[in-house]
Amino acid sequence: MKFIVSSTRLLKELQIIGGIIQTTNTLPILDNFLFDLNENELTVSASDLETTMSVTLEVVSDSKGLVAIPARILLDTLKTFPEQPLTFVIDDKLTGVEVSSDYGKYALACLDGSEFPQFPELKDASSVTIPADSLAVAIQKTLFATGNDELRPVMSGVFFQFSSENLTFVATDAHKLVRYKRTDLQSENTAEFIMPKKPLNLLRQSVVVADNVEVSFNNTNACFVYENVVLNCRLIDGRYPNYDAVIPKENPNVLLIDRASLLSSIKRVSIFSNKTTHQIRLKLAGKEVNISAEDLDFSNKAHERLACDYEGEDMEIGFNSRFIIEMLNNLSSDNVRMELSAPNKAGLLIPADNVDDGEDVLMLVMPVMLNS
Amino acid sequence: MILNKDLKRASPLGRFGGAMSRSIIHMDLDTFFVSVERLIDSRLNGKPILIGGTSDRGVVAACSYEARAFGVHSAMPMRMAKEMCPEAIVIRGNSANYSKHSQDVTEIIREEVPLYEKTSVDEFYIDLTGMDKFFGNYKFASELRQRIMKETGLPISFGLSVNKTVSKVATGEAKPNNQLNIDYGTEKPFLAPLSVRKIPMVGAKTYQTLRNLGVQKIQTIQEMPLEMMTSVFGKNGEVIWRKAQGVDNSPVVQYSERKSISTERTFNKDTIDVEKLRSILIAMAENLAFQLRRGNKLTACLTVKVRYSDFNTHTLQARIPYTAADHIIIPKVKELFEKLYDRRVLVRLIGVRFSHLVGGGYQINLFDDNEEMINLYSAMDKIRQRFGDRAVQRAIGLGVKSIGGMNPFSGEPPALLPNRRR
Numbered sequence: 185m186k187f188i189v190s191s192t193r194l195l196k197e198l199q200i201i202g203g204i205i206q207t208t209n210t211l212p213i214l215d216n217f218l219f220d221l222n223e224n225e226l227t228v229s230a231s232d233l234e235t236t237m238s239v240t241l242e243v244v245s246d247s248k249g250l251v252a253i254p255a256r257i258l259l260d261t262l263k264t265f266p267e268q269p270l271t272f273v274i275d276d277k278l279t280g281v282e283v284s285s286d287y288g289k290y291a292l293a294c295l296d297g298s299e300f301p302q303f304p305e306l307k308d309a310s311s312v313t314i315p316a317d318s319l320a321v322a323i324q325k326t327l328f329a330t331g332n333d334e335l336r337p338v339m340s341g342v343f344f345q346f347s348s349e350n351l352t353f354v355a356t357d358a359h360k361l362v363r364y365k366r367t368d369l370q371s372e373n374t375a376e377f378i379m380p381k382k383p384l385n386l387l388r389q390s391v392v393v394a395d396n397v398e399v400s401f402n403n404t405n406a407c408f409v410y411e412n413v414v415l416n417c418r419l420i421d422g423r424y425p426n427y428d429a430v431i432p433k434e435n436p437n438v439l440l441i442d443r444a445s446l447l448s449s450i451k452r453v454s455i456f457s458n459k460t461t462h463q464i465r466l467k468l469a470g471k472e473v474n475i476s477a478e479d480l481d482f483s484n485k486a487h488e489r490l491a492c493d494y495e496g497e498d499m500e501i502g503f504n505s506r507f508i509i510e511m512l513n514n515l516s517s518d519n520v521r522m523e524l525s526a527p528n529k530a531g532l533l534i535p536a537d538n539v540d541d542g543e544d545v546l547m548l549v550m551p552v553m554l555n556s
Numbered sequence: 557m558i559l560n561k562d563l564k565r566a567s568p569l570g571r572f573g574g575a576m577s578r579s580i581i582h583m584d585l586d587t588f589f590v591s592v593e594r595l596i597d598s599r600l601n602g603k604p605i606l607i608g609g610t611s612d613r614g615v616v617a618a619c620s621y622e623a624r625a626f627g628v629h630s631a632m633p634m635r636m637a638k639e640m641c642p643e644a645i646v647i648r649g650n651s652a653n654y655s656k657h658s659q660d661v662t663e664i665i666r667e668e669v670p671l672y673e674k675t676s677v678d679e680f681y682i683d684l685t686g687m688d689k690f691f692g693n694y695k696f697a698s699e700l701r702q703r704i705m706k707e708t709g710l711p712i713s714f715g716l717s718v719n720k721t722v723s724k725v726a727t728g729e730a731k732p733n734n735q736l737n738i739d740y741g742t743e744k745p746f747l748a749p750l751s752v753r754k755i756p757m758v759g760a761k762t763y764q765t766l767r768n769l770g771v772q773k774i775q776t777i778q779e780m781p782l783e784m785m786t787s788v789f790g791k792n793g794e795v796i797w798r799k800a801q802g803v804d805n806s807p808v809v810q811y812s813e814r815k816s817i818s819t820e821r822t823f824n825k826d827t828i829d830v831e832k833l834r835s836i837l838i839a840m841a842e843n844l845a846f847q848l849r850r851g852n853k854l855t856a857c858l859t860v861k862v863r864y865s866d867f868n869t870h871t872l873q874a875r876i877p878y879t880a881a882d883h884i885i886i887p888k889v890k891e892l893f894e895k896l897y898d899r900r901v902l903v904r905l906i907g908v909r910f911s912h913l914v915g916g917g918y919q920i921n922l923f924d925d926n927e928e929m930i931n932l933y934s935a936m937d938k939i940r941q942r943f944g945d946r947a948v949q950r951a952i953g954l955g956v957k958s959i960g961g962m963n964p965f966s967g968e969p970p971a972l973l974p975n976r977r978r
Contacts (some may be wrong), residue, residue, distance in 0.1 A: 244915045430922045461916030528930045552917035
């Protein structure tokens with residue numbers, strides 16, 4: 185088999201799917217890209233058994249064939265070429281690939297493509313079409329809040345909840361939680377599934393160029409189709425915790441504050457907090473919030489005062505500053521609303537402006553116990 | 557050759573570019589527990605006294621010089637001590653009392669000196685570097701000692717030299733109730749004629765090994781090449797060798813953070829009652845968890861220790877996310893114990909230790925914790941702070957006595973029995 189392809193075009197497509205390939209693989213063939221040539225259409229796939237991603241591109245060819253080519257060496261080579269046509273020639277016995285550029289020839293080993301793990305077929309799938317930018321934002325706003333606990337795999341993913349009223353995306357690690365809701369998007373059927381972190385990261389990077397994404401899913405797998413890309417992944421099996429029950433409904437104490445100034449204050453003060461717990465203390469009274477931190481081991485101490493709009497009882501509440509910083513970083517509004525009920529109950533962070541129609545963002549963070 | 561080169565590099569002068577030598581005092585209260593008891597009851601003066609556990613398993617925590625004349629020493633089983641010295645007066649001791657007197661001494665030292673380190677209830681290191689010109693270090697130290705004895709009524713000894721090791725050995729030589737100054741440059745000759753047992757760090761085991769090698773006097777170590785010591789004792793060999801040369805660069809550190817908290821219990825009679833063991837462990841874990849919360853600390857490593865009647869000691873530890881919550885710690889401690897206690901043999905001792913401590917509050921979990929639990933902890937902690945450690949506790953631990961009592965984060969060293977200190 186033989187085909188001619190633009191070097192930069194091939195590199196661009198391979199970089200989209202190259203992120204799947206792990207540095208150490210149990211199956212040696214997974215270190216390869218699978219090239220599936222069907223005359224003028226070339227489909228390249230990569231897989232880690234959990235996630236498989238493929239891209240389709242046009243090439244000049246009149247042959248057909250299936251071959252696995254080492255990914256690392258191919259990517260490294262492609263990166264060095266300026267734009268030019270490359271010719272790939274693979275002999276019928278699959279003994280090796282010969283690549284010809286303007287500069288010379290390069291030979292690399294290849295494997296029989298039929299040994300590459302097959303795409304799982306999606307049976308009894310239902311599907312929804314989502315605007316690509318909405319999906320990208322949903323992933324970006326939720327992904328950081330997922331957990332890393334191997335003992336609780338369900339929390340390592342993002343929970344997709346589709347209904348006829350809205351689409352909801354939820355992530356939590358049991359200390360913080362993000363609920364991103366789109367009321368302007370609907371699904372015909374009600375469905376829930378948990379998407380693992382890795383494919384979402386790949387999606388977030390590559391989905392932005394597309395207009396719409398077609399999401400189809402069944403109980404075990406989900407498939408995302410956009411532009412020339414198909415991403416197929418296994419879902420996380422298990423029951424997602426009942427997140428709705430832990431979001432406090434009654435929050436009489438409301439703080440309205442400039443997001444950027446709160447963020448920079450907390451960033452500064454948290455430098456002085458304990459390096460392991462990152463604990464800061466917020467003291468709310470009158471029209472002022474006091475942010476303080478101390479690290480007794482090194483006698484570090486910081487204290488700042490910020491003007492704000494606060495309605496509610498005076499109170500003192502402790503947080504892990506890293507959680508709050510992550511959340512404030514992932515919001516884009518000018519002002520945020522912090523809704524609190526008690527020092528030992530969850531605090532909510534909600535953007536106060538600059539929200540799209542149909543967008544509903546809620547971030548929640550659990551406090552740390554302060555001993556007074 | 558090596559010896560000279562090495563000495564030069566490690567010399568206390570090196571740290572200050574050869575410009576200045578340090579002056580370190582080591583102060584030690586003589587037979588501290590006995591002295592405190594004598595303050596309370598002067599009839600004890602001049603009599604042999606033993607302080608320590610009175611049960612069969614008890615050991616001597618402290619004894620007066622009169623008792624030492626009979627061959628009694630601390631850490632000896634009380635039963636043996638009573639046989640050797642039947643007329644001795646045995647006192648159980650009261651650690652709260654000792655802590656109080658220890659604090660009185662600390663208070664005086666704090667007032668007088670720029671930098672001190674309290675290594676145990678009755679031992680202090682003081683750094684007087686740079687004060688010689690203005691006060692005269694030996695004179696200053698003697699006056700400090702006189703003031704402590706006058707104001708507290710407790711006899712105290714000190715050694716003054718260029719570093720901690722030499723000062724500590726000097727204190728040992730000065731005792732009882734005396735003082736000793738080792739002039740700069742005379743450290744080596746001072747140490748040379750002494751037994752190797754006097755080097756801090758040389759315990760019974762190391763001593764035995766050294767004696768088997770035919771080493772008795774520190775002078776022999778001084779003359780040995782460093783390589784010989786490291787080949788026998790590994791890394792420690794180098795440290796011992798340096799100390800024998802009178803070289804010790806360790807600084808006087810005022811405050812050292814507690815790295816772990818622990819509690820353990822030796823039974824009067826070995827037991828195989830698993831229910832009892834379990835309830836003791838729970839009571840221990842509950843009390844330590846309270847100490848954590850009171851000290852505003854979190855732990856990330858739990859260790860359970862079991863010593864069987866044949867003195868085989870087994871420990872098992874587990875890393876957990878930072879926590880100070882009973883409902884995470886207690887089940888984990890139970891789990892460790894179930895895994896650890898696999899020999900159906902009588903148990904002599906059990907213990908629990910929390911390490912990897914860090915300052916901070918407990919991060920509340922969205923799904924595992926609920927408001928009632930969190931409120932319950934703060935309510936129970938409030939009761940305990942006001943009415944004592946054992947004012948409220950889990951019913952399973954009710955039968956367990958003598959656990960808790962001390963605040964491990966007060967900055968004071970624990971009032972441990974001297975035999976446990978090493």
